[in-house]
Amino acid sequence: MRIVVSDYAASPKSGGTFSILEDFYNDVLQNDSQNEWIFILAGKYFPTSANVRIIVRKDLKQSKIKKLLFELGTGSKFINQYDPDVFISLQNIATLGVQSKLKIVYLHQSIPFYQEHRFSFFKKDERKIALYQRLVGKVIKYTISKVKPITIVQTNWMKRAVVQQTQQKASKIITVSPRVPVINDNQLYKNQQTAFFYPATAYLYKNHQLILDAIRVLNHQGIKNFKVSLTLTKTQLPTANQNVELLGFIPREKVLRMYENHVLIFPSYIESYGLPMLEAAQKADLILAADIEVTHEVLSGYSNVYYFDYRDPVALARLMRRVIEGKVSSDLGPIHLSYRNESLLQTIRRIIEEKI
Incomplete structure (x- = not known):
């Protein structure tokens, strides 16, 4: 099976977004030798293998206009030449026109779904957030509404927001919490008050x-x-x-x-x-x-x-x-995570088994 993954927006300087890509890529590299994987990235950030390769599209990272055109039109021709059985977008947007049996979007950007405050382009400290909320958000919601992919979100509140704001069926949205490192060092909070x-x-x-x-x-x-x-x-x-x-x-x-x-x-x-x-x-x-x-x-x-x-x-x-003043303190009862949530690769494997 050939699986194409798009995440050219991520780079080593993009913080948590890159961490998601890095963890997922390394998991694929180490734990899936059965399928053919093609990653569309902005750089050759990771080692490759016989069944895992990287296609570099640095130009998409450098131009917002080119990125928008790629997601709404030109990208499908580029992606379809690899004839994917499964197409996965790790960057929130469901690329239009991709001809694969299964389409999956990992939606981890919550700003477009926040509605309590409308950020302004006229306020310097709000402009970047306004761009995500009001423009990028419209693209995200439109493509999900149009393509109707299987959408992975991290919390149930995001699932409810996506259902309400994209008219996507709840059955096509999967809530999977991020993989949380379990801390086992037994060094608890010491009720420091100041x-x-x-x-x-x-x-x-x-x-x-x-x-x-x-x-x-x-x-x-x-x-x-x-x-x-x-x-x-x-x-x-x-x-x-x-x-x-x-x-x-x-x-x-x-x-x-x-x-x-x-x-x-x-x-x-x-x-x-x-x-x-x-x-x-x-x-x-x-x-x-x-x-x-x-x-x-x-x-x-x-x-x-x-x-x-x-x-x-x-x-x-x-x-x-x-x-x-010492009127509030911890009862020293930690939250116990006796398990690790499944990895993103495990989630995607489960979806593929159910859908293909």
Whole structure:
């Protein structure tokens, strides 16, 4: 069987998007010698084998117009020349016109399905998000509505959103949580009351500003005996507040250690999944999380989470103050993940077995 995978949008500088591709590619390379795999990528990022090869389309990565034309028209001719039995898009869009028995889309971009706020092209800090929400989002929804592929999403809230906004049948949408590393080191949270932590990139929707505003509220109340550590640089978040520690990028091993003596603050209001929450919960960490669907779904049944309105810095400050004053603490009961969710390759194999 010949399987063609499109993910030319991913590159080593694209963070989590590239991690998805890298994990999937390595899984295919190591664990599938039966099928022929063709990956359409922006570069030859990985080794190949007798049955796994890479077709480089760097031009699509460099031009948004060319990318759009590829997805809506020219791409099908290029892909169809390889005569795929299965076509997989790892970049959210269902390429129009592909002639394969089975089409699969891995939909991991949640911004187009967020409807509580309409981001503006006229605000500098919102432009990039507005592009994804209002333009790229329309392409994603249109192609899924048109092609009707099997669509893989990470959470049930995303499944509901896709059904509502694309008229795709629920039976064609599969919810598969990302593969979560199980932590077995038994080093639990130490109920530290004055140290807070938020590992996140600088995207607007990660909501760092809410944390800064909450800190100002606490300072105004005379509370200054605490520290909030963020994985940003001074360039990304210019602030002179003495309660803020800017760590820059730190490796995952250090992130896991930080959970042991820091309360996790998670104010992000757009998430496909929110992996830091499950990592922290395995450490029995105290978590202060935005009150949105995905946080409730990911942390379902976890006893050490407290929710706040992600638009209200006073609500977050109130929770932080309760922690600092020792009125809120962890019961040291971690969330137990006794299993690892199936890999993306395992999910796709299961779909292929059922559909072909």
